[in-house]
Amino acid sequence: MTIVKNLVAALMLAAVCCCLEAAPRAEEPAALERQFPEIARLVRHFEARMRSKEPAVRLDVLTELTYFHPRDSRLYPPFLRYLLKDPCPKIRWQAVHRLRQHGIFLKKQELPGSYEVPMVGLCRPNDPDSLARLRKMLSEPDHPRAGWAVTALAAAKDEGLLEPAKRLTDSGNVFVRFSAAAAYLELGRREEALRLLQAIADTDNEPSGCYKLWAAELMVRHGRREYIGTMIDATASRQGQGYADPGISLLEDLTGRYFGTAAEWRAWWKRTHPAKPRKRGQQDPGARPTQGPGIDPRPRRDAGGNP
Secondary structure, rough: OHHHHHHHHHHHHHHHHHHHOOOOOOOOHHHHHHOOOHHHHHHHHHHHHOOOHHHHHHHHHHHHHOOOOOOOOHEEEEHHHOOOOOHHHHHHHHHHHHHHHOOOOHHHHHHHOEEEEEEEEEEOOOOHHHHHHHHHHHHHOOOOHHHHHHHHHHHOOOOOHHHHHHHHHOOEEEEHHHHHHHHHHHOOOOHHHHHHHHHHOOOOOOOOOHHHHHHHHHHHHOOHHHHHHHHHHHHHHHHOOOOOOOOHHHHHHHHOOOOOOOOHHHHHHHHHHHOOOOOOOOOOOOOOOOOOOOOOOOOOOOOOOOO
């Protein structure tokens, strides 16, 4: 009887083992999903799309990732650095450009050998002829092409850029002025860059207000935290105009906080940064100047370019 029981037990154990072996194993994450697991959770079919031979498919991953949430200083930079080696020059430029938007200026030795810039074409940062071709595009300071050219030259750390960039700081195109200011920042001229950015952030004569928002963001990323208040104002204005605005996402990335409306952001900012009482006759420190160095009261036409 004991022998029979042992035989039955052995047969049952063997059956269980067979079932376990037959059960399908959970598929291990593919290489990119293991490398960027949080991004893979945000983008459907991430691995398959990033392995596609079609550049447009891979580029759509970046577009989808950043459309509603353009900045994530923790999550995005490692992925963007990975894209610096993408076979497609357009994607390599997007990686360079979006790292700049996060306040990350690559060293020249970190740059790809080439990248394709909107309105400018292929740029080779180590090729003097390529850089000379881009410098010629700075001759039309009101054309958005000049904004893209100055951005590409700044990314390449072009030593001959500073002098021609001065002509762009008075451009009638706010995109070009913004790009020139960012170029000064990338080339180490911080004080001049912040003065130029402040001139954009402190004026309200740009219809959409997007460059006001981006200029204030760049100032915050480079030490001028008081411009969070300006970002909140710009976000409220753009929401009031019906824009699907990324301002709240930018504020979340910069502060580590989240509020769903501009009104809630304003309440938080007022609570955490109360206005200091003024002495009689003292000028309001929060008042925005209407004239003076860096303030141009002339109306400006819209950009025609999108940084």
